[in-house]
Amino acid sequence: MSEEFKAKVRDISSLGLGIVDHPSGKVFFVPGTWVGDEGIFRIESEKKRYGHARLIKLETTSPVRVTPSCPHHGFEFGSCGGCPWMMVEYNEQLVAKTKFVSQAMKRANLLTSVDALKPIWASPKTLGFRNRAQFKTDGKRIGYVSAGSHEIAEIEDCLILNDKCRDLLVGLRKQLPSENWKASPGHDWNFIEIDDGLEAEAIKLNARQAFKQADEDQNLRMKSWLEDKISNLSEKDRGPIVELFCGSGNFTEILSRFSSHQTLAVESTPHSLEKLKDRDLVNVEVLQADIFLSESWGKIKSSMPEARVLVLDPPRIGFKSISKFIENFPSLQKIFYISCSIPDFIRDISSLVGWELSELQPVDQFPHTPHLELLAELTRREDAPQKA
Numbered sequence: 001m002s003e004e005f006k007a008k009v010r011d012i013s014s015l016g017l018g019i020v021d022h023p024s025g026k027v028f029f030v031p032g033t034w035v036g037d038e039g040i041f042r043i044e045s046e047k048k049r050y051g052h053a054r055l056i057k058l059e060t061t062s063p064v065r066v067t068p069s070c071p072h073h074g075f076e077f078g079s080c081g082g083c084p085w086m087m088v089e090y091n092e093q094l095v096a097k098t099k100f101v102s103q104a105m106k107r108a109n110l111l112t113s114v115d116a117l118k119p120i121w122a123s124p125k126t127l128g129f130r131n132r133a134q135f136k137t138d139g140k141r142i143g144y145v146s147a148g149s150h151e152i153a154e155i156e157d158c159l160i161l162n163d164k165c166r167d168l169l170v171g172l173r174k175q176l177p178s179e180n181w182k183a184s185p186g187h188d189w190n191f192i193e194i195d196d197g198l199e200a201e202a203i204k205l206n207a208r209q210a211f212k213q214a215d216e217d218q219n220l221r222m223k224s225w226l227e228d229k230i231s232n233l234s235e236k237d238r239g240p241i242v243e244l245f246c247g248s249g250n251f252t253e254i255l256s257r258f259s260s261h262q263t264l265a266v267e268s269t270p271h272s273l274e275k276l277k278d279r280d281l282v283n284v285e286v287l288q289a290d291i292f293l294s295e296s297w298g299k300i301k302s303s304m305p306e307a308r309v310l311v312l313d314p315p316r317i318g319f320k321s322i323s324k325f326i327e328n329f330p331s332l333q334k335i336f337y338i339s340c341s342i343p344d345f346i347r348d349i350s351s352l353v354g355w356e357l358s359e360l361q362p363v364d365q366f367p368h369t370p371h372l373e374l375l376a377e378l379t380r381r382e383d384a385p386q387k388a
């Protein structure tokens, strides 16, 4: 039997796990625990400097624990692993997220002033906010991935989804059992993506939907932030604009409102670009390109050699070559970077020379998880090299 030990959770890791100290001094990470929890922990796996453990018996309960509203929430086999912080008061989740950002920024020494880090925008709703989901199905069950495993956790309902998505889930469950949804040999499941813009008849097996910001209330706020930022620039500095990772035009729609300047919107996924073209935006040129390939940059540069604003909203892995990319745009004055990964964001902006992080706005789009969205404004330093 694995070793058990008594400990108290003293902090939360950036991946959202409780941190406890083993009597030997080694650190263990524990899912489903919060600062103030005390009890018996069992070692599950161990490396030289740290390990993972499981809570076996809770003897003292953290004062900020609450009863999770979802019956599927949990950390045992068969429970849904989707909302690992649902057992904690929402305000405490925000405190933890704020600490993640401020500590990471302090370590990286990136903020120009303490005022540059703005208070986090709480989600207006903590249930019913999510407008999309990816379910797994093996033809017998439909659900999410079970906590700490590679199994389907069957779900009857998902309370964080909005009403339209919950209705779509009800319709999908009615189709069970389904021969067509059986996993093919060598696979554990098929996936089904839904979003609140889809009708039930349009749902297909293993078909990716175009990216969509998951919380529409927070998305509207993010779009207003970008609109205000660009409105506040001088007429001369508002454009031309290069927008990277534009998806189906969520932010492009805002950029197109600045009629005095053209925007070049770049994206690789064809079905996102089709949706963007359907919007019929004025002042926008669209380019299909793989932004991670430096060979694509020549086309972007030749369309917008005088770009003064760069807007980018990359996938979770960020844009590692951002500093090399912007060397092609010596007239750039502002970068608006929308990020969903603190470490990748820090890596990217740390690579920029001659730029300062003038504002960082954390946004909670993902209640009950450790995930966080960041809106960043970067300004070229006055002493930085400018275009002659």
Ligand SMILES: C[S@@+](CC[C@H](N)C(=O)[O-])C[C@H]1O[C@@H](n2cnc3c(N)ncnc32)[C@H](O)[C@@H]1O
Binding pocket: 211, 212, 213, 245, 246, 247, 248, 249, 250, 251, 266, 267, 268, 269, 272, 289, 290, 291, 292, 293, 313, 314, 315, 316
């Ligand atoms: C976080 S989403 C943002 C989309 C959009 N800004 C929005 O708000 O809906 C990132 C986008 O980057 C696109 N993407 C991922 N890798 C890419 C690449 N190598 N080149 C171009 N676009 C890419 C994805 O298809 C996705 O649309």
